[in-house]
Amino acid sequence: LNLRNHNLSDKINALPQKVKNLLVEAGRIADDEGLSVYVVGGFVRDIILGVENLDIDIVVEGDALRFSEKLADYYCAHLTKHDRFGTAVVVLEDDFKIDVVTARKEYYEYPASLPVIEGGTIKDDLFRRDFTINSMAIKLNKSGFGNIVDFYGGRRDLQMGLIRILYNLSFVEDPTRVFRAIRFEQRYDFRMEEKTEEFAIKAIESGILGKVSHERINFELFSMLKESNIPAILERMEQLHILKKVYPQIMLTNDLKKVLRNAEEDFAYFSEKLNHPESPDRTLLYLLILHSNMDHENAAKSSENMRLTKEYKEEILKLIEVRDRVLSNLSGNVDISYYDVYNELKGLSIEILLVLCMISGEKKVINRIILYINNLKNIKTYISGKDLRDLGVKPGPEYKLLLEEVLAAKLNGSLQTYKDELEFLKRIISKENN
Ligand code: ATP
The missing domain is CATH 1.10.110.30 (Hydrophobic Seed Protein)
Structure with a gap:
């Protein structure tokens, strides 16, 4: 980080061509309109740090709406304007998004309220920001293109x-x-x-x-x-x-901290080991981990407090419901068949299955869950109700029991082909009839 470098044109030149052109065009349009424009905030912080960030926030000293119209015209882009706030969003054809705001001065009438807003200079606009490292701008007008605007010591703090x-x-x-x-x-x-x-x-x-x-x-x-x-x-x-x-229900016990610290490595390990088509929802995984040591009441309270979606809530409560049973029934001390493993885990989402592995940490449990995901989960019988009908079984609750029995035999490895299943079915029907 070179604090004496007051111009970042070289770093802008190194950006993807599309972004670079956009910044130059924004400056040119502003020149035509007699306005000053800047790119600000996280983009500036990250370009100095050398971290990729393509979130473009533009501040206009003056009429941001007029500027955004010209920018959208030039790119034939979609424009959404919020007249009351003097802000706009320009969305290019490929969904690339640019936020445009009028430089403003903000003040708060009381603590934690929403701010009152007035038009202002770039200096005012940068002062309303959260931290010095986020309070820098880069000028885009032709005269001074690439110059850093750093009134509050952002670069010093980035360096320190x-x-x-x-x-x-x-x-x-x-x-x-x-x-x-x-x-x-x-x-x-x-x-x-x-x-x-x-x-x-x-x-x-x-x-x-x-x-x-x-x-x-x-x-x-x-x-x-x-x-x-x-x-x-x-x-x-x-x-x-x-x-x-x-979040008063979250208990960061040492065990939970350990699960959290290992989480990323575990996700990587499992995604390599698993034949699962979709990658798990990472947000849900972490929400499940955070709730994994709660009882039902606290988990319900917490997911309410977090205003989680119905789907996320249901997943969390499901984990709590099955957790103790699954972990004890799949543990190494228990001798169980593949069919039993299947029955313990059927219907659970990939996220719940992974979190069960992570909170258990026991090799036998993990292997059984991996076996379920990779080999058992998608096993289905070839035979169906139609075969039962053809064999003269009267439709009724027995159908389900018979098909389940075939599935159990199949999961446990004794049936391979359609013919095997049919033979097996005939045997159990005749046994029942005797
Ligand atoms: P990220 O990399 O997480 O997106 P960011 O800094 O770009 O970080 P945004 O939330 O997109 O974060 O905000 C853009 C800019 O708006 C920030 O850099 C900061 O200048 C300003 N900002 C955002 N939130 C606040 C806030 N609560 N108070 C003051 N300024 C804020």
Whole structure:
């Protein structure tokens, strides 16, 4: 990181051609309209760090809506305008998205409220941001193209690995910044600057997180679950006493921490071992792990508190319902047939199966679950109700029992072909008739 380099044209030149052209065109259009434009925020942070980030946020000093219309015209792109906020989203043909906002000044009328917004300069706009490392801009107009705008010491903090708020009341005005601070800390292996951490702790202790809506907190949770370092994020949340406040049912016991720390490696191991067509839903996997040591009541409360979708809730409660039974019935001390393994696990999602492996940690259980996924799960009998009818069995509840018996024999390995199944079926029917 070279702090003396005030111009990032060379780094912009190294971006994918499409992105580079877009930034140049944005500058040209702004010149034609007599406006100043900048790309800001995470994109600037990451270009300096050398991390790929193609989320383009553009700030216009002046009329962002007029600018966005010209940009959309030039690219024949789809444009959505929010007149009231002076913001717009331009979506190119290939779904590439550019956010455009009017430079603005923000102030908060009371803690944790939504801000009041007025038009402002780029300097005002950067001041309303969360941390110094996210408060930089790059100029796009031809004159000064690539120049860094860094009023608040963003590059210094990037170099020192520090997350620093821009003003003392920052966390009080927007407590969700506490979550963001932790996310960036763990993502880049940075730490909060000393005063920033003190303000974060004070804000948390004051109970202000209780004033933030569930929706906003859950948005932060889901952003966290997309990061690669989830265990470190959760442990930091615990250390700062946030976890207890916002998700009181989550118990980060040593066992759970161990499961979390091994999770990524385990996912990689299992995806290699498993013949499963779809890759598991990673967010669901982590939600299941986080609930895996709860009882039914707490799991229900927690998934309600997280406002999870019906599908996610059902998966979590299913895991709790089957957990103890499956882990004890599949353990090494129990002698069971393939059919029994099949019956223990049938109907469970791939995510639940993986999490059962992870929380069990017992070789025998894991092997039985892998066997189920790879070899047993998709086994079906060739024979059907039609064969039963042809053999003269009267339709009724017996059908299901007979077919189940054939399936059991097949799973246990004694039947291969359609003919084998039919012979077997005939034998059991005649045995029953005698
Ligand atoms: P990521 O890489 O996680 O997408 P990002 O910094 O691009 O990180 P966004 O949530 O897309 O994150 O936000 C874009 C920019 O908007 C940030 O860089 C920051 O300048 C500003 N911002 C986002 N959330 C806040 C907030 N709660 N308070 C102040 N500024 C914010």
